[in-house]
Structure formats: C-alpha cells, structure tokens
Amino acid sequence: MSKTYLSILIIIALIVIGSLAYSFISQPKIGTNEAVVIIDFGNNKRAFAGEVIDGMTITDALGASAKAGNFNYIYQNGTLEKVDGLEKDGGQWSVFINGTKVEEPLDKITIKPQDKIELRFEK
Amino acid sequence: MRNKNINILILFTFIILGSFFADNFIFGATEVTGGCCDTTIVYNDPLPDQMYIIGNTVHFSGSFRVTSCGDGLFFNKVTFYITEDKEIPITNCCGNSTKDCTTSKSCTCIEGCNNCYGATSNRYSSCNFQWCDKVQYLDVAKANTLGYKVYKLGEIYPPDVASGSKPYWVEYNKTFTIPEDLGFTGPVRFYVQYSGTHWGGHWHWNIVYQKGIINSPPLKPEPVEDGETWNNCQIQGLSIPTFQWTYSDPDGDPQASYEIKIDNDSNFSILDLFDSDKFSRSGGASTIFTPTASDWKNWQKWNTNYWWIVRVKDNKGTWSPWSDPNPFITPLHAYPWPTFIHSPENPAPGEEVTFVDQSICYDFNNNPYSCKDNTNTRYQWDFDNDGQIDCDSNTNPSCRGNVNYNVQSSGNYVKLFITDDVGTCSSTGDTPISTRSPFPEWREIAPF
Numbered sequence: 001m002s003k004t005y006l007s008i009l010i011i012i013a014l015i016v017i018g019s020l021a022y023s024f025i026s027q028p029k030i031g032t033n034e035a036v037v038i039i040d041f042g043n044n045k046r047a048f049a050g051e052v053i054d055g056m057t058i059t060d061a062l063g064a065s066a067k068a069g070n071f072n073y074i075y076q077n078g079t080l081e082k083v084d085g086l087e088k089d090g091g092q093w094s095v096f097i098n099g100t101k102v103e104e105p106l107d108k109i110t111i112k113p114q115d116k117i118e119l120r121f122e123k
Numbered sequence: 124m125r126n127k128n129i130n131i132l133i134l135f136t137f138i139i140l141g142s143f144f145a146d147n148f149i150f151g152a153t154e155v156t157g158g159c160c161d162t163t164i165v166y167n168d169p170l171p172d173q174m175y176i177i178g179n180t181v182h183f184s185g186s187f188r189v190t191s192c193g194d195g196l197f198f199n200k201v202t203f204y205i206t207e208d209k210e211i212p213i214t215n216c217c218g219n220s221t222k223d224c225t226t227s228k229s230c231t232c233i234e235g236c237n238n239c240y241g242a243t244s245n246r247y248s249s250c251n252f253q254w255c256d257k258v259q260y261l262d263v264a265k266a267n268t269l270g271y272k273v274y275k276l277g278e279i280y281p282p283d284v285a286s287g288s289k290p291y292w293v294e295y296n297k298t299f300t301i302p303e304d305l306g307f308t309g310p311v312r313f314y315v316q317y318s319g320t321h322w323g324g325h326w327h328w329n330i331v332y333q334k335g336i337i338n339s340p341p342l343k344p345e346p347v348e349d350g351e352t353w354n355n356c357q358i359q360g361l362s363i364p365t366f367q368w369t370y371s372d373p374d375g376d377p378q379a380s381y382e383i384k385i386d387n388d389s390n391f392s393i394l395d396l397f398d399s400d401k402f403s404r405s406g407g408a409s410t411i412f413t414p415t416a417s418d419w420k421n422w423q424k425w426n427t428n429y430w431w432i433v434r435v436k437d438n439k440g441t442w443s444p445w446s447d448p449n450p451f452i453t454p455l456h457a458y459p460w461p462t463f464i465h466s467p468e469n470p471a472p473g474e475e476v477t478f479v480d481q482s483i484c485y486d487f488n489n490n491p492y493s494c495k496d497n498t499n500t501r502y503q504w505d506f507d508n509d510g511q512i513d514c515d516s517n518t519n520p521s522c523r524g525n526v527n528y529n530v531q532s533s534g535n536y537v538k539l540f541i542t543d544d545v546g547t548c549s550s551t552g553d554t555p556i557s558t559r560s561p562f563p564e565w566r567e568i569a570p571f
Contacts, residue, residue: 029568030568036568037565038570038571045570046570047567047568047569047570047571048565048566048567048568049565049566049568050562050563050564050565050566051563051565053562056562059468059480060559060562061565063467063470063562064563064564065273065311065567066191066475066568067471067475067564067565068564068565068567069567072475072477072527073467073477074466074468074477074479075466075467075468076466076479077466081479085373093145096551099468105341107468
C-alpha cells in the first residue's frame with residue numbers, strides 16, 4: 001500500500017469520524033427522563049425539551065413549551081386552534097407523537113420520556 | 124210480606140215529609156220568635172249560606188199562617204233586614220224583650236195598638252186587639268248601641284187573607300239589591316219579620332232569619348312600583364318581564380287566582396273582539412307573574428309598547444275589577460350575551476391563560492353578531508372577581524375580545540361585563556379555573 005493510499009484512507013476516516021462527531025455534537029442533548037416538542041410553523045421550527053412527570057399530557061407538554069418559548073396557544077374542544085398567533089383558519093395544526101398522527105384529544109394522551117411530539121401547521 | 128213492608132216504609136216517609144211541609148218549614152233558617160199563638164213560617168229564599176256580593180239581588184220568598192188559632196190574617200206587615208251575624212236583640216212596643224202572653228195590653232203603645240204597626244185591613248178599622256203591645260220586632264236602636272250593624276232593606280204590607288180556600292197564607296215574594304252603603308260584609312243574617320192580627324182576636328208575629336255571606340270582592344289590583352321588572356341577562360337573546368301587583372281584600376280573604384292580559388293597545392274591553400293577539404294567562408295565589416321563556420319569545424316584539432291588566436279572585440270566588448292598563452315598552456333588542464372559555468384548561472399557578480371571547484350581541488333587527496366586532500361595545504374584565512375592573516376596552520381597546528391573564532390560584536373566577544346600546548350583562552364564562560401542580564421547567568433547544 002502506498003503512502004498515497006494510506007493518506008486517502010486516513011482522510012476518509014477522519015471525515016467519517018468528524019461527521020459522526022459533528023452529528024453527535026449538533027444533536028440536542030435530551031435527558032433520559034425528558035421528551036421533546038417540535039413546532040413546525042412551515043417556515044421555521046422551534047423545539048423544546050423537558051422532564052416528563054407522571055400523568056403529563058401532550059397539552060401539558062405544550063404548556064410547558066409555551067412557557068419556555070414565551071408564546072400562546074389556544075386549545076379548545078379537543079382542537080388546537082392557535083399556536084403563537086398561527087390560527088387554524090389559515091391551515092390546520094396536526095400533531096404527531098413519535099411519527100404517528102394523533103387523532104384523539106391532546107389532553108387525553110399522556111407522554112413518556114424520550115417521546116417526540118411534533119406539531120405541524122399544514123395548509 | 125216484603126211488599127207490605129215497603130209500602131209501610133213509603134207511607135211512613137210520606138207522613139214525615141207531609142208533616143214537615145204542612146207544619147213549620149224553615150229549611151236551614153232559624154226562628155227567633157213565633158209569637159204568642161204560634162205563627163207558622165215557610166222560609167223558601169234565601170237558601171242557607173248563600174253568598175252574595177254588594178250589588179247582587181237577594182230574593183226573599185216564603186209565607187206565614189196561623190198555626191193553632193185558625194185562619195185569617197189582617198194588618199199584615201213583613202219587614203226585611205240584613206244584619207251582621209249577631210244575635211240582634213228583639214223588643215216590643217213596651218220595651219220587653221221576652222214573650223209574655225199572660226197579660227193583655229199591659230201597656231198601650233201608639234205604634235202598635237193605635238197605629239197597627241203601619242198596616243191596614245179592609246175588614247177592620249181598629250187593631251187594638253189582644254197582645255198588640257206584645258208584638259216583637261228587631262230592636263235596631265239597641266243593636267246599634269251594641270255595635271251590631273243592621274240594614275233595613277224594606278217592608279211590605281200584604282193584603283188580608285181570609286177568603287177562598289183554606290188554609291190562608293200570607294205570602295211574600297220580594298227582591299232587594301244589596302246596597303253599596305251596606306257598611307259590612309262577611310257572615311250575615313237575612314231577617315224576615317212578620318206581624319198581623321188573627322181575625323179580630325189577637326196579634327201574631329214571627330221573626331226568622333237565614334244565614335248567608337256578603338263577600339266583598341278584592342280591591343282593584345295596583346302595579347307594584349313600576350309594575351314590571353326585567354330580566355335581560357338570564358336567557359340568551361331574550362328579555363323577560365315580571366309583573367307584580369298588590370292584593371287587598373276587605374274581608375281579609377286570600378287571593379285564590381289571577382288573570383293577566385297583555386296587549387299592544389290599552390283597549391281591553393270585551394268589545395275588543397277582533398284583537399285575538401292578546402297575551403292572556405292565569406295563575407294561583409301569587410301576586411307575581413313571569414311568562415315562560417318560550418311563551419314570551421314567541422309572542423313579544425322588541426321595541427314595542429304594551430299594556431297589561433290583571434284581576435284577582437278571592438278564595439270565595441269573587442273577582443276584583445280589572446286593574447287600570449299599565450304601559451311598558453320592550454327593549455330595543457336583546458341584551459349582550461357575554462361568554463368566554465379559558466385555555467389552557469388547567470394552568471399552573473402563574474401561567475398565562477387566554478380567555479377566548481365568544482360573546483354575542485344583537486343589532487337593531489335582533490340579529491346576533493360577535494360583540495368584539497362592534498367598537499362601540501364596551502368590554503370590562505375583572506380577572507380576580509374582586510369587583511375591580513382590571514381591563515376596560517374604553518381605556519385599552521385590546522380588552523375587547525380575547526385577553527390574557529396570569530392566573531395565580533385555583534378557584535379563580537373571571538368576570539366579563541359587556542355593555543352595548545341597551546345595557547350591560549356579565550358572565551363568569553367557564554370559570555372558576557382549576558390550576559394544576561407546576562410542571563418542571565422546560566427549555567428551548569435547537570430544532571432538529
């Protein structure tokens with residue numbers, strides 16, 4: 001094996017290790033007892049994380065996120081009407097938990113650590 | 124054998140009934156005195172315990188005859204009275220109140236012995252017969268000193284009865300109107316007083332009464348204060364009046380029922396036959412009437428002049444006159460209907476809660492619209508229900524519609540007042556708010 005090939009192999013290995021390391025470093029750090037709420041407004045996203053306690057529902061997680069992110073939301077009659085000024089009249093808020101769309105009222109679904117709750121505003 | 128018994132029973136019944144009718148028949152009436160040589164009375168009318176009101180006619184009918192001394196009666200006089208239900212004293216022209224048949228003309232009084240008690244006879248020119256001084260009559264003067272009220276309705280002088288087939292009866296059949304100035308009501312007595320002579324022998328007399336009732340109608344009802352109060356905020360889109368009137372009855376009888384009429388003109392006469400759109404209802408002892416929401420909603424029109432009248436009936440069945448027509452006007456349109464919900468439903472203490480306004484107001488055609496769409500509509504929020512307004516759209520237009528507030532504790536009531544051109548209504552919406560235990564603090568992270 002020539003020096004050239006060895007150098008290329010090292011470079012590739014460094015690139016792979018570096019990208020893996022970047023990927024690992026750039027991932028938000030989520031504790032083992034925490035869940036994540038990601039809000040996709042269409043043109044931007046915001047994410048929130050925090051501890052999950054017994055009986056905590058999706059709306060509770062949303063409330064905790066709203067407090068952390070200083071935004072308002074309106075949830076009434078089992079429907080998410082408005083999040084940070086974005087009302088469902090211009091589209092629709094859909095909620096997913098771990099990639100599965102939630103069809104039941106949000107305040108009836110309890111979450112557990114490591115859950116990923118995603119709110120998407122879909123036009 | 125059995126038929127024989129029945130026949131005997133029937134015969135016995137006829138004998139009893141016959142003797143009853145042939146003798147002194149005073150069905151339900153009370154004979155005060157029958158005179159010295161018993162005078163028979165048949166008292167037909169009034170029947171016992173009949174009820175009358177002032178202005179009614181009362182009919183007297185019956186007859187007198189001599190029971191034990193043969194037939195033929197002259198100088199006949201029958202006098203009619205209504206009195207309070209008291210023992211009206213009796214007397215004679217000598218001032219005695221007891222029957223004294225053992226003496227004859229112990230005194231000679233002008234009215235009786237010389238003046239025949241005002242009566243006349245075609246057969247006799249003089250009436251100065253035995254017991255002319257014993258004829259008894261109601262002592263009205265003494266009754267008055269006792270405070271007993273006596274009203275003389277009138278008197279009649281039946282002609283001599285001494286010819287034709289026997290037995291001879293002095294009949295009376297007279298109707299009187301119960302006068303406005305009677306001066307008393309309640310339980311009464313209808314007295315009939317008779318005097319006359321038996322042939323040329325001696326005087327006869329009889330006093331009998333039947334009990335009855337003169338019932339005063341309740342007084343004409345009067346509206347209490349303005350007559351009606353309004354409940355504008357209890358039912359969405361509807362203002363409901365409550366009508367209230369006075370009840371007073373001179374006899375102290377309680378109200379048994381009422382009848383109320385409401386119309387868009389003040390003509391409530393019975394000739395107003397073509398106006399079939401009156402609102403008429405009746406009820407019991409209450410002096411307050413509130414129509415049901417459905418009745419009122421279907422009948423009333425907004426911004427319309429109406430009049431109402433009421434009459435009341437006492438527990439003896441006598442109606443008062445109708446009250447005077449009392450005017451009122453319905454509101455321009457329905458009052459505001461404030462309402463809101465809060466989100467999140469169970470906030471943590473100190474968490475900001477959004478109160479979502481869902482209030483409905485009404486325009487001049489009573490069409491509903493969202494109150495917040497009218498900038499003339501005033502919103503006032505009392506976030507902690509302490510009576511102090513915390514957010515007023517007159518000073519802060521953002522108070523009109525949805526508002527936010529940091530709720531501090533569980534059980535927090537929030538009150539919203541909305542004022543439009545007709546008035547103000549308030550609501551606590553879906554509060555009180557139940558707060559939950561605080562959740563752990565979350566943090567914002569980089570989206571991924």
